[in-house]
Amino acid sequence: MYRYDEFDHAFVSSRVEQFRDQVARRLSGELAEDAFKPLRLMNGVYLQLHAYMLRVAIPYGTLNSRQMRMLAHIARKYDRGYGHFTTRQNIQYNWPKLSDTPDILSELASVEMHALQTSGNCIRNVTADHFAGAAADEVADPRPYAEILRQWSSVHPEFSFLPRKFKIAVTGAERDRAAIQVHDIGLHLKKNDKGEIGFAVYVGGGQGRTPMIAKKIRDFLPEQDLLSYTTAILRVYNLHGRRDNKYKARIKILVHETGTEELARQVEAEFAHLQGAELKLPEADIEAISTYFAPPALVARPEGWAQLAGAKKADASFAQWVHQNVEPHKHPDYGMVTISLKPIGGVPGDATDVQMDAVADIAEQYALDEIRITHEQNIVLPHVALADLEAVYKVLVAQGLATANAGLITDMIVCPGLDYCALANARSIPVAQAISQRFGSAERQAEIGELKIKISGCINACGHHHVGHIGLLGVEKKGAELYQITLGGSADEHTSIGEIIGRGFEPEKVTDAVEKIVDTYLGLRLSKDETFLQAYRRVGPQPFKDALYGEAAQAA
Amino acid sequence: MADKVLTANRLTDGIAVWLDASGAWNEALQSALVARHTEAVAALEEIGKRDFSANLVVDVNVVDVEEVNGLIRPLRLRERIRAAGPTMDYAPGYKPADPAFIAA
Numbered sequence: 001m002y003r004y005d006e007f008d009h010a011f012v013s014s015r016v017e018q019f020r021d022q023v024a025r026r027l028s029g030e031l032a033e034d035a036f037k038p039l040r041l042m043n044g045v046y047l048q049l050h051a052y053m054l055r056v057a058i059p060y061g062t063l064n065s066r067q068m069r070m071l072a073h074i075a076r077k078y079d080r081g082y083g084h085f086t087t088r089q090n091i092q093y094n095w096p097k098l099s100d101t102p103d104i105l106s107e108l109a110s111v112e113m114h115a116l117q118t119s120g121n122c123i124r125n126v127t128a129d130h131f132a133g134a135a136a137d138e139v140a141d142p143r144p145y146a147e148i149l150r151q152w153s154s155v156h157p158e159f160s161f162l163p164r165k166f167k168i169a170v171t172g173a174e175r176d177r178a179a180i181q182v183h184d185i186g187l188h189l190k191k192n193d194k195g196e197i198g199f200a201v202y203v204g205g206g207q208g209r210t211p212m213i214a215k216k217i218r219d220f221l222p223e224q225d226l227l228s229y230t231t232a233i234l235r236v237y238n239l240h241g242r243r244d245n246k247y248k249a250r251i252k253i254l255v256h257e258t259g260t261e262e263l264a265r266q267v268e269a270e271f272a273h274l275q276g277a278e279l280k281l282p283e284a285d286i287e288a289i290s291t292y293f294a295p296p297a298l299v300a301r302p303e304g305w306a307q308l309a310g311a312k313k314a315d316a317s318f319a320q321w322v323h324q325n326v327e328p329h330k331h332p333d334y335g336m337v338t339i340s341l342k343p344i345g346g347v348p349g350d351a352t353d354v355q356m357d358a359v360a361d362i363a364e365q366y367a368l369d370e371i372r373i374t375h376e377q378n379i380v381l382p383h384v385a386l387a388d389l390e391a392v393y394k395v396l397v398a399q400g401l402a403t404a405n406a407g408l409i410t411d412m413i414v415c416p417g418l419d420y421c422a423l424a425n426a427r428s429i430p431v432a433q434a435i436s437q438r439f440g441s442a443e444r445q446a447e448i449g450e451l452k453i454k455i456s457g458c459i460n461a462c463g464h465h466h467v468g469h470i471g472l473l474g475v476e477k478k479g480a481e482l483y484q485i486t487l488g489g490s491a492d493e494h495t496s497i498g499e500i501i502g503r504g505f506e507p508e509k510v511t512d513a514v515e516k517i518v519d520t521y522l523g524l525r526l527s528k529d530e531t532f533l534q535a536y537r538r539v540g541p542q543p544f545k546d547a548l549y550g551e552a553a554q555a556a
Numbered sequence: 557m558a559d560k561v562l563t564a565n566r567l568t569d570g571i572a573v574w575l576d577a578s579g580a581w582n583e584a585l586q587s588a589l590v591a592r593h594t595e596a597v598a599a600l601e602e603i604g605k606r607d608f609s610a611n612l613v614v615d616v617n618v619v620d621v622e623e624v625n626g627l628i629r630p631l632r633l634r635e636r637i638r639a640a641g642p643t644m645d646y647a648p649g650y651k652p653a654d655p656a657f658i659a660a
Contacts (some may be wrong), residue, residue: 009659027568029611047615049638052570080647097569417636419642427637430644477634482660 001062001370002147002166002292004112011107011154015116016298019043020102027099042122044115045101048214048422049466054093054101056108060128060146060170061089063113065360068371072356078104083356085341085349087413087464088125088167090118090374100223116154121162123153123234127169127344128453129177130374134382136330142172142189144290145226148281149385159514163241164249166234167206179206179375181214182467184251185233197223202235203263203428204255207461211497212252217264220229221416225271227430228279232270296368298382301333311390318393321404326389335386337367338406339379339396344440345433348414349377358399366392371453374404376413378406381399408445409453409518410436413464417474418481424457426474426481429506431455434511439518448518454489467491469533470517471498472510478524483510487517487544488536499540504550513548520547558620558631561588562600564613564640571614572638575603581613585639590621625627633660 004012022039025031031039040046044055055271056071063071071091075083078100086092096104108114117124133141149168153159159166170179172189180186186202199221200285203215221229231409242248255263259318312319326335339359342348351359360377363371366388373378384392396402405411412435415421417428432455439445454468458475465471471486482504489498505513518532520543526537536544562575563585573581574588582588591597597618604616620631624646637643640653 026611032611033614047565047570049566049634050570050572050641080650085609229622347644352648419635419644419646424634426653427643429642433644476633481633516619 001143002059002289008112009109012112012114012116015106015114016102016109017044021539023098023102025030026063038120040098040101040387041119042116043101043105044100044118044487045096046119046422048094048416048420049418050420051095052101054096054104054115055086056091056093056113057125058090058113058373059120059150060126060132060143061130061375062128062132062143063371064374065364065371066419067111067113068356068360068363069115070107072353074104074107075356076353082350082352084347084416085351085373085376085377085379087377087462088118089127089130089375090125090318090375091470092416094416098174118182120160121164121166122160123149123156123162123166126150126153127167127178127183127375129173130353130372130380131177131327131336132172132372133293134329134334134336135173135177136328137173137175138330139170139174139191141202141290141293141295142170142187142188143293144286145187145189145199145223145245147289147292148226148286149230152230156235159238162238163243163245163452164235164246164251166251168230176491176493176495177374178184179464179491179495180465181465181493182211182491183214183229184237185230186214192220196253199223199226201229201233202250202290203267204260205495206250206252207464207466208250209247209421209459209461210250210253211461211466213495214252214258215255215260215263217260217267224283225275226280226281228274228277229271229281230268232274235270236266237349240266277298282518292524294368298331298334298368298383298385301385301387304333304388308386308389317404318390319404320446321393322389322401323405324404324408326384329383331383333386335384335389337384337389338374339381339394340405340411340536341378341401342405342411343400343403344405344410345437347429348412348432353399355399358395358401362392362395367410376411376554378411390538404442405445407450408453409439409448409451410445411452412436413454413468415456415463417455417463418514419518421462423460424474425459425476426457428455428457428474430464430470431472431474431507438515447528448522449528449531451521452490453514460534464491465489466497467495468498469536470514472514475504477504481507483507483513485513485517485548487541488533490533499541502545516547517544520544557592557594557597559622560591560597560600560618561621561628561630562591562604562616563635564604564607564616565641567611567614574639575600575650576653579603581607583599585630587629588621590628591618615623627657629657633658 456463486498
């Protein structure tokens with residue numbers, strides 16, 4: 001993984017000291033809140049319902065055991081013993097004191113981490129496929145390019161005060177595990193006919209109150225033009241983005257209002273000025289960054305095949321976990337392990353300090369010191385020998401981290417909702433917990449198969465409800481919580497925005513509604529191989545409307 | 557007019573607080589001073605402005621409450637959760653909010 005050079009160390013350390021001074025001046029009263037607020041936000045410090053919240057960046061979701069231990073240490077020393085992993089592959093702490101935040105940032109800097117650009121109208125943490133560098137279907141590792149984008153975008157003077165926040169995601173495989181089509185810029189790493197590396201470029205995707213699927217404006221952008229082209233997009237956006245209206249300020253609105261063709265023309269015109277000049281990426285630089293992400297030296301462990309087969313035969317729970325949470329690695333003797341942070345009835349995305357330490361220990365002992373955070377709020381160990389899976393599983397069981405539900409109905413994306421968030425209108429976590437408990441049995445989940453539920457507590461859609469196969473949006477109606485259901489959303493290579501199915505449901509009725517939807521699917525699917533999403537796309541919303549609303553739906 | 561209390565977040569640690577009868581910012585909603593008429597609400601707002609300017613608190617707001625069996629209860633769910641904490645088990649050693657208090 002990437003290691004800081006002297007410049008990085010000096011830069012991050014100087015930012016910590018700047019913030020230490022700013023916090024001291026705020027606490028002494030020298031700085032007023034209006035002056036301080038943008039400064040704290042630039043350092044990832046929000047004010048939420050109960051306390052401050054600190055969002056720490058985990059670039060493209062990659063970290064090592066030393067960094068994970070630091071995250072555990074911060075949870076233990078400065079917070080309430082836990083952290084919450086987010087859909088930008090970051091971590092949030094819910095209870096830090098403002099007066100402690102400079103020390104927290106200083107401790108983070110000691111392990112090459114920071115909280116820069118985790119808030120504000122700037123380019124946020126660049127996300128990437130959590131299986132990068134390990135997936136069998138990968139064309140190339142997207143992380144070197146994500147790292148190049150991180151370096152380029154960090155305190156970029158031209159792009160630190162954009163019309164609105166800006167999110168970039170990169171995937172290196174045909175199967176999109178990074179949700180690139182719901183990002184401001186989505187980059188799909190691919191090879192052309194000549195075997196050269198480049199990107200398909202998508203622009204103007206996003207969720208929030210106006211969900212949009214990104215439009216492809218370039219089928220193949222040579223890798224050396226990555227920064228020139230990205231700069232061109234940002235310049236067009238910076239110039240024409242709707243600064244007059246916060247709700248229309250994201251690039252998706254600009255793309256929509258301008259038209260894809262015209263927007264692409266403007267980007268290409270700007271790109272023509274930039275191409276081949278100072279932003280051209282030298283091959284040597286790409287190679288230098290790529291070296292940091294060189295695949296680990298994986299020794300052959302063919303004994304794992306027989307060991308794994310034997311262990312699975314002896315322990316059905318282990319076999320189920322391997323089936324659900326371990327995916328094939330590009331090396332046949334290894335697997336990619338998903339550590340679910342969705343225990344049945346638990347808080348999605350949360351991990352305690354003890355659990356984080358345990359993951360760090362496992363990564364160090366069994367997974368070549370590599371850990372990933374997924375945008376689906378789980379943890380991944382990308383390189384685990386099949387021969388070590390049983391040992392890893394046993395430690396995970398002891399830590400309550402062995403839930404075998406990756407990709408199943410209880411593996412939900414869930415925002416913090418009204419239990420924490422100052423913007424939320426309704427709770428998300430208790431709704432997720434009730435659904436998780438209702439569908440918690442392993443047999444029932446296996447019978448249902450792949451089904452992604454995503455829950456947001458307000459229209460800002462941090463819980464990605466628009467792209468949930470079943471999406472739940474919490475709203476406040478007449479002072480009470482109500483949950484609107486959308487169906488048919490998806491955030492993969494065939495991205496779609498879910499359709500609102502009808503009137504909303506009260507908190508005590510929403511789990512029953514989800515169950516009716518699931519039962520309807522089970523009743524109409526052509527076979528067990530037809531997933532919920534495939535079935536929905538085949539039959540449309542009507543059978544589900546009929547099941548939920550009966551005669552009323554037919555009349556409508 | 558609904559009864560009102562003055563709430564904010566403490567500057568140093570961000571913890572939600574309410575103004576009590578002694579003029580201090582208190583972590584317990586039940587210690588809050590309840591304003592029952594317009595003049596009292598205006599006085600609360602003035603204190604809020606003063607203590608915001610004095611850098612004691614941030615995000616100062618007057619919120620509607622009712623008194624039920626001697627307990628102060630914010631009318632909005634958001635404010636009930638702010639007062640009582642997350643509504644589910646979230647961390648070892650910390651209790652979730654009382655469901656009876658949170659209920660609509």
